[in-house]
Amino acid sequence: MEGGVHQEEIDPGDPTSPEAYHDPCSNALSKLLWNADASVSNALIEFLNRAIQEGDGATLSKREFGANLIKVANDQVNLGVVGVGPQVQPGYTPTVAIPANGATYLNWMGDVHNHPSGDPIPSDDEWYMFQNRVADIIATHPERNAEMQYVAIYIVIGDPPNAKIYAYTRHSFPGQQGQEVNPDAQSCPL
Incomplete structure (x- = not known):
């Protein structure tokens, strides 16, 4: 099975440890994380399709696209509705409002x-919003604490087939490039 969990933290009880690589689909948490990576890999196709619909051609360099990742039945993770930002303008930082739409x-x-600029690092605002959302979820739904240690903000850089995806968890170091996600990640079978 191709695909990959993106996290670097390793400990014996860690669902992203080398032991989990033997069968990441064997427990609910590692399966969920594996499926999130696979969903993100599929986001490239959805973002590119939206770019073409917007008249940008086959490139992600003209605007930001974004979507939530949503946990569904059987530890599967679906890509939410894709939000489309305005075209990149000189002197303005590109943005995208990601539709909640079920998240x-x-x-x-x-x-x-995606970041049309090619910068793989989350902006200070993105990092702050991500950290606050994770903290709010843990505070209001402590049963999700284990998942929230590994959920990520994913940033896409470049255009397929050369695009790269970087994952940042709440334990990533601000200002440092995240762990690269396998662009060929596949979901666990149902």
């Missing part, structure tokens, strides 16, 4: 968006 504190598994 709640009970099912949110992170989000994914």
Whole structure:
């Protein structure tokens, strides 16, 4: 099975440890994280399709696109509705409003968006909003604490087939490039 969990933290009880790589689909938490990576890999196709619909051609360099990751039945993770930002303008930082559209504190598994600039690092605002959302979810739904240690904000850089995806968990170091996600990640079978 191809695919990959993006996290670097390793400990014996860690669902992203080398032991989990033997069968990441064997427990609910590692399966959920594996499926989030796979959903993000599929986001590239959705973002590119939206770019073409917007008249941008086959490139993600003209605007930001973004979507939430939503946990559904059987530890599967779906890509939410893709939000489309305005065209990049000189002197303005590109943005995208990611539609909630079904994402709640009970099912949110992170989000994914692209950076037309090619900078793989989350902006200070993105980092702050991500950290606050994770903290709010843990505070209001402590049963999600284990998941929230590994959910990520994913940033897409470049255009397929050369695009790269970087994951940032709440334990990532601000200002440092995140762990690269396998662009060929596949979901666990149902």
